Amino acid sequence: MMSLKEIVSLLPVCEVSGFEEKTIIETISMDSRLIEKKSLFFCVPGFTVDGHDFAQEAVEAGAAALVTDRPIQMSVPVIQVPDVRRAMALISARFYEYPSQELKMIGVTGTNGKTSVTHFLEQMLELLEVETGIIGTMYTKYAGKEISSNNTTPESIVLQKILRDMRDAETEAAAMEVSSHALSNGRIHGTRFDIAVYTNLSQDHLDYHATMEDYARAKSLLFAQLGSGFVKERQPYSVINVDDPYSEIMMEASAAPLITYGLSKHAAVRAEEVELSGGRSNFYFCAPGIRDHVTLNLPGRFSIYNALAAASALYAYGWRWQEIIPLIPLLKGVRGRFEPVFSSAPVHALVDYAHTPDSLENVLQTIKDAAEGKIITVIGCGGDRDRKKRPLMAAIAEKYSSFTYLTSDNPRTEKPEAIIEEMKSGMSGIRYNVIVDREEAINEAVRKAKPGDVVLIAGKGHETYQEIGRDRIYFDDKKAAEKALKEWVE
Ligand SMILES: CC(=O)N[C@H]1[C@@H](OP(=O)(O)OP(=O)(O)OC[C@H]2O[C@@H](n3ccc(=O)[nH]c3=O)[C@H](O)[C@@H]2O)O[C@H](CO)[C@@H](O)[C@@H]1O[C@H](C)C(=O)N[C@@H](C)C(=O)N[C@H](CCC(=O)O)C(=O)O
Ligand SMILES: Nc1ncnc2c1ncn2[C@@H]1O[C@H](COP(=O)(O)OP(=O)(O)OP(=O)(O)O)[C@@H](O)[C@H]1O
Ligand SMILES: N[C@H](CCC[C@H](N)C(=O)O)C(=O)O
Numbered sequence: 114m115m116s117l118k119e120i121v122s123l124l125p126v127c128e129v130s131g132f133e134e135k136t137i138i139e140t141i142s143m144d145s146r147l148i149e150k151k152s153l154f155f156c157v158p159g160f161t162v163d164g165h166d167f168a169q170e171a172v173e174a175g176a177a178a179l180v181t182d183r184p185i186q187m188s189v190p191v192i193q194v195p196d197v198r199r200a201m202a203l204i205s206a207r208f209y210e211y212p213s214q215e216l217k218m219i220g221v222t223g224t225n226g227k228t229s230v231t232h233f234l235e236q237m238l239e240l241l242e243v244e245t246g247i248i249g250t251m252y253t254k255y256a257g258k259e260i261s262s263n264n265t266t267p268e269s270i271v272l273q274k275i276l277r278d279m280r281d282a283e284t285e286a287a288a289m290e291v292s293s294h295a296l297s298n299g300r301i302h303g304t305r306f307d308i309a310v311y312t313n314l315s316q317d318h319l320d321y322h323a324t325m326e327d328y329a330r331a332k333s334l335l336f337a338q339l340g341s342g343f344v345k346e347r348q349p350y351s352v353i354n355v356d357d358p359y360s361e362i363m364m365e366a367s368a369a370p371l372i373t374y375g376l377s378k379h380a381a382v383r384a385e386e387v388e389l390s391g392g393r394s395n396f397y398f399c400a401p402g403i404r405d406h407v408t409l410n411l412p413g414r415f416s417i418y419n420a421l422a423a424a425s426a427l428y429a430y431g432w433r434w435q436e437i438i439p440l441i442p443l444l445k446g447v448r449g450r451f452e453p454v455f456s457s458a459p460v461h462a463l464v465d466y467a468h469t470p471d472s473l474e475n476v477l478q479t480i481k482d483a484a485e486g487k488i489i490t491v492i493g494c495g496g497d498r499d500r501k502k503r504p505l506m507a508a509i510a511e512k513y514s515s516f517t518y519l520t521s522d523n524p525r526t527e528k529p530e531a532i533i534e535e536m537k538s539g540m541s542g543i544r545y546n547v548i549v550d551r552e553e554a555i556n557e558a559v560r561k562a563k564p565g566d567v568v569l570i571a572g573k574g575h576e577t578y579q580e581i582g583r584d585r586i587y588f589d590d591k592k593a594a595e596k597a598l599k600e601w602v603e
């Protein structure tokens with residue numbers, strides 16, 4: 114519950130019309146369809162519709178006051194602010210009594226690896242007996258509950274409510290994915306992070322951010338707001354992959370001391386003498402005063418980066434290296450990330466969430482390093498998303514694969530054939546086929562495979578749907594691959 118007076122006191126440059134001292138707010142909402150009595154309704158100027166157009170509907174449904182970015186005439190108080198989403202984030206944090214200040218908050222940002230690193234953190238913290246929650250692409254998970262996600266980083270009202278619920282359930286730490294969209298439109302404004310982790314930056318989302326520099330600047334906002342909302346005796350830290358070319362931008366923005374990690378000698382926390390083989394790696398884990406041999410039972414160089422990121426974040430948390438290093442060999446893979454499909458067929462199939470040029474290249478390079486047979490790739494690109502990555506992803510698939518199937522991956526409101534056409538423009542040879550139906554593409558790829566070959570099914574990972582138009586139809590790469598492999602044996 115909040116009074117209008119309290120709300121206004123949070124917003125130094127707002128203009129209020131129809132102010133009434135006695136107005137009390139009992140719920141907050143950005144959706145006119147969910148308004149209850151005594152609600153504060155935020156008129157969010159969206160990317161598809163404008164929340165201001167629903168102001169009347171919200172008042173009729175019981176909204177007691179509105180937050181807008183322009184003057185509008187209504188029968189209830191109207192608070193006009195320069196940026197509704199940011200005002201909403203500040204008010205949400207206050208409404209739920211600043212839950213982020215009562216949790217150890219670890220935010221992870223970067224193009225690839227956020228879901229993986231947050232899961233590594235969850236696994237390690239559970240082993241250290243710290244009750245940990247996760248907020249990210251796959252779900253929000255805490256205290257035995259799993260709530261499916263709409264967005265990688267939720268809108269501020271949802272986020273603050275989740276964090277409050279986590280605290281009520283005695284969750285101690287939250288490992289949270291922070292997307293560039295969330296940073297640029299203020300979803301995490303008003304949230305206090307203790308540790309911010311940077312994984313990497315490579316091409317994606319150029320539909321939303323005008324240039325790579327804009328994209329990098331959005332990511333850097335996490336580091337710039339570190340520790341905001343001072344909590345005594347809780348020093349914030351930035352954990353940065355120093356091998357990444359954009360790391361300098363994050364370091365420059367950082368309001369907190371840095372812990373750098375990577376494979377190069379510039380990193381404070383390093384993997385040295387790396388040997389990759391048989392789906393795992395061996396290396397020396399080096400940090401000031403430490404040089405311990407470890408085995409990481411996960412494939413690829415990118416998994417080493419993710420493990421170093423999680424280990425460095427735990428160090429920033431206050432754990433000692435002697436407590437952290439023994440956890441590295443215990444790390445397990447994450448659903449939909451380099452996930453093998455089990456079957457009795459001598460053909461290997463892998464489901465992976467690679468949906469950017471960089472992640473696809475990493476995954477294919479990792480397969481190539483280990484594979485005895487040929488690589489066959491099934492790949493599509495999302496509709497209504499960055500179009501510039503389409504030809505690049507197709508070209509990478511072609512470079513590493515003996516054969517590629519171009520197919521659909523969430524065409525959304527675009528025509529799947531048109532997306533595939535754009536992918537095709539990146540292909541230079543003829544070792545590919547177009548099969549729009551994803552299940553049929555997986556069947557064909559598996560049918561074509563010989564013993565020892567690897568079929569990579571990329572782009573959807575854990576997703577259990579195909580988004581066509583605005584509908585989601587059930588589809589699971591893993592289930593489709595299991596069925597195809599069964600038929601291969603028969
Ligand atoms: C581009 C973007 O960020 N879109 C997000 C945004 O939608 P929007 O601003 O377009 O909302 P809108 O539909 O125009 O509606 C505007 C306002 O009118 C309200 N409204 C609407 C209809 C009505 O009848 N009454 C009403 O009040 C809506 O509740 C809303 O407040 O706000 C919505 C509510 O929070 C989000 O779900 C939505 O994410 C969509 C699904 C999306 O695809 N987002 C992607 C681009 C995204 O954010 N991705 C990142 C991860 C990327 C990555 O790291 O790979 C993420 O964090 O998820
Ligand atoms: N550190 C990394 N560097 C490059 N590629 C990675 C890294 N970690 C994972 N990948 C690859 O990227 C894919 C996506 O990984 P993950 O889901 O952890 O990233 P994410 O940042 O959460 O993605 P999203 O933006 O969709 O939430 C994985 O399936 C894997 O192929
Ligand atoms: N978080 C990512 C998910 C992409 C997954 C892929 N399957 C697609 O639909 O493009 C995004 O919003 O770009």
Ligand SMILES: [Mg+2]
Pocket residue numbers: 227228249250251265290
């Ligand atoms: Mg993710």
